[in-house]
Amino acid sequence: MEQTDNQLIDAALAGSVSAWEMLVRRHEHRVYNLGLRLLHNPDDALDLVQDVFLGVYRNLYRFRGESQFSTWLFRIVHNKAVDLIRRRQTGPELENWFEEDIPEPVHDLPGPLEACLESEMNEKISQFLLRLPPAQRLIVELKVFQAMTFEEIAPLQDIPVNTAKTRFYTALKNLKIMMEAQS
Amino acid sequence: MSCPNTPELIADYCDPMVSAESLQRHRLHLEGCPSCQQELGRLRPVPARLLRWQNLAMPDWDRSSMIRPVPNRKSIPSRVRTIPLLARWLPLAASVVLTIAVLTQTRLEVNEQGWAVSFGASSKLDVQQLDAYLAAYSRAQEADTREWVQSALKTHGETTADSVYQWMMYMEQQRELDVKRMEAGFEQLLDRDFQTVDSVRQLASYVMYQVAP
Numbered sequence: 001m002e003q004t005d006n007q008l009i010d011a012a013l014a015g016s017v018s019a020w021e022m023l024v025r026r027h028e029h030r031v032y033n034l035g036l037r038l039l040h041n042p043d044d045a046l047d048l049v050q051d052v053f054l055g056v057y058r059n060l061y062r063f064r065g066e067s068q069f070s071t072w073l074f075r076i077v078h079n080k081a082v083d084l085i086r087r088r089q090t091g092p093e094l095e096n097w098f099e100e101d102i103p104e105p106v107h108d109l110p111g112p113l114e115a116c117l118e119s120e121m122n123e124k125i126s127q128f129l130l131r132l133p134p135a136q137r138l139i140v141e142l143k144v145f146q147a148m149t150f151e152e153i154a155p156l157q158d159i160p161v162n163t164a165k166t167r168f169y170t171a172l173k174n175l176k177i178m179m180e181a182q183s
Numbered sequence: 184m185s186c187p188n189t190p191e192l193i194a195d196y197c198d199p200m201v202s203a204e205s206l207q208r209h210r211l212h213l214e215g216c217p218s219c220q221q222e223l224g225r226l227r228p229v230p231a232r233l234l235r236w237q238n239l240a241m242p243d244w245d246r247s248s249m250i251r252p253v254p255n256r257k258s259i260p261s262r263v264r265t266i267p268l269l270a271r272w273l274p275l276a277a278s279v280v281l282t283i284a285v286l287t288q289t290r291l292e293v294n295e296q297g298w299a300v301s302f303g304a305s306s307k308l309d310v311q312q313l314d315a316y317l318a319a320y321s322r323a324q325e326a327d328t329r330e331w332v333q334s335a336l337k338t339h340g341e342t343t344a345d346s347v348y349q350w351m352m353y354m355e356q357q358r359e360l361d362v363k364r365m366e367a368g369f370e371q372l373l374d375r376d377f378q379t380v381d382s383v384r385q386l387a388s389y390v391m392y393q394v395a396p
């Protein structure tokens with residue numbers, strides 16, 4: 001029978017390396033693909049995975065199983081992703097962190113998603129996301145790709161639920177404008 | 184033209200966990216609001232388009248690197264053993280000497296030939312005797328520590344980062360305790376004459392000198 005996350009965590013806390021590796025293998029691809037979308041670079045995505053699971057290991061004894069492991073995991077993922085996005089950003093872009101509009105005029109965008117090859121799909125999607133201010137990029141990631149509720153997302157971004165909904169709506173509008181500019 | 188309900192309505196329509204009550208409220212609103220109808224029709228396909236993302240496989244990486252922070256595991260115990268043990272033994276040895284000094288009213292006599300310790304008025308302890316005593320004390324301490332290390336390793340299993348950390352914490356606590364004991368010894372001595380205080384200081388520095396190399 002397959003072990004639950006909580007069983008693997010107990011075993012890892014008791015010193016089992018194989019239980020720890022099994023737990024990591026179970027969740028790493030979600031974190032990695034999130035990294036590819038948010039950071040737009042395989043090396044940075046791998047850095048994120050390593051950062052995240054280092055943080056998970058260091059705090060594993062604090063996880064008491066009162067929430068889903070994946071919910072707890074994504075709290076760490078969110079914080080590490082914010083750190084990495086901040087570190088990778090330089091100059092005036094930092095000021096656009098919470099800006100509700102697209103920070104730069106739309107040009108040289110990838111073609112319409114409908115027309116592109118499978119192999120180009122990821123590149124185009126992450127290009128779109130990359131043009132969103134980071135706070136909007138994160139909320140789209142958590143809502144659309146991680147299927148989190150606004151009640152779960154709001155505390156991560158330290159904002160009220162209604163602000164999270166408004167920010168998500170603004171992000172969709174911005175994405176729509178970018179998608180329309182190509183078709 | 185724009186409607187204040189739009190952001191919440193759009194967000195809730197993209198939330199699979201939204202409550203039936205909220206959805207019903209939005210439906211009623213939509214019937215009478217062309218602005219929201221238009222926005223919903225325009226934005227609803229956006230998340231679906233993003234979900235065309237093709238998940239990529241994770242490249243191989245060292246998944247347990249965080250469990251083994253130091254590549255050469257054998258180097259952990261030896262390094263940890265040397266430094267804190269010396270730090271632990273020095274104040275302990277000094278505090279034992281101090282205790283003996285306080286309890287027996289020891290006097291230290293220093294002259295050109297060396298020095299001798301006297302207990303009360305009569306008995307005398309020479310350098311060789313003191314050396315022997317300190318050596319025995321040192322052996323007892325080492326055995327004590329070995330025993331502790333063995334039981335620690337048994338309890339914590341392999342030399343994981345955790346057990347080394349707990350080990351360090353234990354050593355640090357021991358050291359603090361020893362320093363406190365030594366301070367208490369000095370305080371007791373302050374009630375006695377200066378000759379004794381001076382003697383004990385010399386004794387303490389002798390202990391340090393003997394152990395340091």
Ligand SMILES: [Zn+2]
Nearest residue numbers: 186188216219
């Ligand atoms: Zn409306």
